[in-house]
Amino acid sequence: xxxxxxxxxxxxxxxxxxxxxxxxxxxxxxxxxxxxxxxxxxxxxxxxxxxxxxxxxxxxxxxxxxxxxxxxxxxxxxxxxxxxxxxxxxxxxxxxxxxxxxxxxxxxxxxxxxxxxxxxxxxxxxxxxxxxxxxxxxxxxxxxxxxxxxxxxxxxxxxxxxxxxxxxxxxxxxxxxxxxxxxxxxxxxxxxxxxxxxxxxxxxxxxxxxxxxxxxxxxxxxxxxxxxxxxxxxxxxxxxxxxxxxxxxxxxxxxxxxxxxxxxxxxxxxxxxxxxxxxxxxxxxxxxxxxxxxxxxxxxxxxxxxxxxxxx
Amino acid sequence: xxxxxxxxxxxxxxxxxxxxxxxxxxxxxxxxxxxxxxxxxxxxxxxxxxxxxxxxxxxxxxxxxxxxxxxxxxxxxxxxxxxxxxxxxxxxxxxxxxxxxxxxxxxxxxxxxxxxxxxxxxxxxxxxxxxxxxxxxxxxxxxxxxxxxxxxxxxxxxxxxxxxxxxxxxxxxxxxxxxxxxxxxxxxxxxxxxxxxxxxxxxxxxxxxxxxxxxxxxxxxxxxxxxxxxxxxx
Numbered sequence: 001x002x003x004x005x006x007x008x009x010x011x012x013x014x015x016x017x018x019x020x021x022x023x024x025x026x027x028x029x030x031x032x033x034x035x036x037x038x039x040x041x042x043x044x045x046x047x048x049x050x051x052x053x054x055x056x057x058x059x060x061x062x063x064x065x066x067x068x069x070x071x072x073x074x075x076x077x078x079x080x081x082x083x084x085x086x087x088x089x090x091x092x093x094x095x096x097x098x099x100x101x102x103x104x105x106x107x108x109x110x111x112x113x114x115x116x117x118x119x120x121x122x123x124x125x126x127x128x129x130x131x132x133x134x135x136x137x138x139x140x141x142x143x144x145x146x147x148x149x150x151x152x153x154x155x156x157x158x159x160x161x162x163x164x165x166x167x168x169x170x171x172x173x174x175x176x177x178x179x180x181x182x183x184x185x186x187x188x189x190x191x192x193x194x195x196x197x198x199x200x201x202x203x204x205x206x207x208x209x210x211x212x213x214x215x216x217x218x219x220x221x222x223x224x225x226x227x228x229x230x231x232x233x234x235x236x237x238x239x240x241x242x243x244x245x246x247x248x249x250x251x252x253x254x255x256x257x258x259x260x261x262x263x264x265x266x267x268x269x270x271x272x273x274x275x276x277x278x279x280x281x282x283x284x285x286x287x288x289x290x291x292x293x294x295x296x297x298x299x300x301x302x303x304x305x306x307x308x309x310x311x312x
Numbered sequence: 313x314x315x316x317x318x319x320x321x322x323x324x325x326x327x328x329x330x331x332x333x334x335x336x337x338x339x340x341x342x343x344x345x346x347x348x349x350x351x352x353x354x355x356x357x358x359x360x361x362x363x364x365x366x367x368x369x370x371x372x373x374x375x376x377x378x379x380x381x382x383x384x385x386x387x388x389x390x391x392x393x394x395x396x397x398x399x400x401x402x403x404x405x406x407x408x409x410x411x412x413x414x415x416x417x418x419x420x421x422x423x424x425x426x427x428x429x430x431x432x433x434x435x436x437x438x439x440x441x442x443x444x445x446x447x448x449x450x451x452x453x454x455x456x457x458x459x460x461x462x463x464x465x466x467x468x469x470x471x472x473x474x475x476x477x478x479x480x481x482x483x484x485x486x487x488x489x490x491x492x493x494x495x496x497x498x499x500x501x502x503x504x505x506x507x508x509x510x511x512x513x514x515x516x517x518x519x520x521x522x523x524x525x526x527x528x529x530x531x532x533x534x535x536x537x538x539x540x541x542x543x544x545x546x
Contacts, residue, residue, distance in 0.1 A: 182414065189400065189411055196398045199360060201386030201415030201463065 001306070005259055012165055016158045023273070025157040029229060031269035032164035033222050036171040038249040038261030040218035043175050045247070046255040047184070048211040049191035051106065053114035053243050054095055055219050058088045060237035061120060062220030063227040067137050068130065077143035081224045088220035089213055091120075096212040100205050114240065121238035136234030139227050160229055167225060168262070171218050176258055178214065187211055252293050254300030263301050313338045313498055314359075314390075314467060319368035321351075321358050328354045329522045332368070336467065336500055341493045343501040343509040343530065345543060346519035352502035353395050355519070356469045359500075360392040361385050372467070387415050389466035396475065397452040399459070401445025405436055408444045408455055412462030422462065429458040432488065450481035457488065467498045474505045486512045506543035510534040518543075 012028075019025065037059060044052045065084035069075040095116045099109050124131045131137070143163075144153040154163055178184055186207045189197035194204050227233040236242070245268070253264025271289070275282055297304045314336040321329040329351045336342045346352050357363040359370060361382040370377050377385055399408050409426060413419040430437035433454040439447060444455055453473050460468055470489070474482045482505065489512045493499055503509035510516055510530045518526040518539065526533065533539050 182419065185407070185411060186414065188403065189414075192400045192402065193398060195362060196394060196400070197411075198362065198382045199386070199392045199394055200411055200459070201383050203381075203383050 001259070009169070016161055022157050025161050027270050027273055029157070029160050029164045031266040032161075032168045033226055033229070034245075034249060034269050035262040035265035036164075036168045036222045037219055037246050038253070038265040039168070039171050039175055039258065040215045040222070041246045042250050042255065042258070042261045043178065043187075043218070044211055044215040045250060046257075046261075047179060047191065048187045048208060050208060050212065051110040051247075052212060052215070053110050053240070054092065054117050054212075054216060055246055056240070056242040057117035057120045057238050058092060058216035058219040059223035059226070059242070060124065060233075060235075061091060062088050062223035063233045063237055064124060064131060064137075066224045067139055067227045067233045070141050071137060071139060077141065077228065081221070084224050085217050085220050088223075089217050092213045092216035093209065096209045100208045100212075114243070117238060117240070117243065121235055124238060125235045131235070134235060136232050136236075137227075138232050140231070141228070143225075143228055164225065164229070167222065171221065172258065172262070174214075174218065179258065183207065183210065248290055250300075252290065252300055254302030256299065257302045260300050260302040267301070313340075313373060314500070315369075315371040316359070317369050317371075319355070319358065319370070320366045321354055321363060322366055323354075327522060329358070329365075332519070332522070332524055334517050334524060334527065336498055338498055339493070339496060340515065341489060341499045341501065341513045343503055343513035343516045344519055345503050345506045345509050345516055345539075347504060347542075349521075350519045351522040352504075352519055353471055354522075356392055356394075356471050356500070356502055359385075359469060360390060362392075383415065386463060389464070390469070391460045391463050391465035391467070392469045393456045393460040393471065393473065395471035397449060397456055399444045399452050399455050401443065403444060404441050405444050405447070405455055406440045409436075409459050409462050412459035415463060425462055425464070429461055432461075432491065433458055450477050450484070453477065453481075453485065454488070461492075465497070467500065468492070470499060470501045472502055472504060474503065474508055482508050506534070506539065510539075 015028070016025065037055065041052070041055045044050050044055070062084040065087050066077070066080045069080035069083065070077055095113060099112055104112055125134055142153045142155045144151045146152075154160060179187070186197065186202050189200065189202055190204055190207055198204050223237070249264035249268050250261045251264070252268060253262065254260025272282055272286060275285055277285065293300075299307070316335065317333045319329055319332040320327070332351070332355060334342070334344070344352050344355060354363060358365050361377070361380065365378065368378070372385070372388060372390055377388070377390070400411065403411070409429065410422065413422045413425065435451055436455060436458055439451065444452065447455065457470070457473070473485055477485070486508050489499060489501065501509055501513060510533060513530040516527065516530045516533045517524050518533070526536070526538065
């Protein structure tokens, strides 16, 4: 598996030298951002066992905060990421504290986080003076980086490709480091049996909150970039369908692995573009594939690949 | 070491424990015997703080711990090995043991503890890298006890360790409890299997419908007519 990941990363690094199609690059860029979202979501869902419906909200809040700071207040893009992440962190700590203090589990946790997410969506939709309501905000600025030969705007497809690939690698490494540490062991203990975890002296509340906050902040990090690539932010970012898409990516790729959500996200991002059908049929087919996959391979693509290897 | 008095616990309107009182001295093995639903598990869960009592006091090492969290009680050396061989089935034996050391400041330095536990339970050493869920019931129970020992407890609460185990394994378990006591561990053993429990305990309390009805020296108790009839099948 490790070699497969290394080879995949290597291929991803050299791909732009071979592939010149802008549309394929764009799919890859959206795929990398979706994968970062899915990996951070899986920290909360797959590894801690909490079905958060707040992930799209964290993503959306950060996208809005960064966009508003840059377009209205003329902040530097990179600087604007910091307050955006702080806002997401505070929100996730509030929502998490409420849910975990009341020991909301499974379905109840999902519903309550979904409600918080909807509240934020409605605020964004109706706070016209700041968010421009349902029209959203058009983003014309592009982030730039400083190089010895002057500042370099990240506007071309290739530069976004590498930026979002770096984002995915960073999110992946952060989650990997967390899971390999004692925090990861505690999260596993909580997922498998939280009362048993408590008898071992694990502060279940603290670790659930930690996982929820870290996952949400990482989603915020993705949100910060997203609007600047797509060129606009809109209330749809907070929507339940986006949250469901993330769940679908994780389920398709494989819940019990770190790389699974990456694969799931890339496949589901590319799939609608590969299937050349009218829009309605495409969505129906896409849904059918999902249902089929979940029924036939409950451990996702990664589960299928690894079990084959064991059988051989 | 442990002094419990006037403990009252309810689930909703259902009173489960009524004025339960008992004590344990350092180095003792004390058993709490009773049938199903007598309140044994509730007593142990209340002792470690998984269940809040309505009233009563729990003094551990002279300090009232009713208000402190489970985490703090574990840190103070009060450890529960829960009922039903609760382990993490999908983690390996080694990982399960490691989890027991979680709250210790020196949790990354567990070599000596592991050696001690493997010496006590040689079969765990053989199965070190095996998934815990794939072991036999007896082995899983040893693992649960081993994990409890990893946290270096001063008082260990064992909740029905013999449940569903073969007679020969139960005998082995009794020997293990005695060995642990000989090494200086204080043990509170909640059991339905009175033969095993009275066989390895110093003192015993009999719990019936949430009340302590009899108590005394384990050897004497096993000879009273009431206990013989109700719990020893004689």
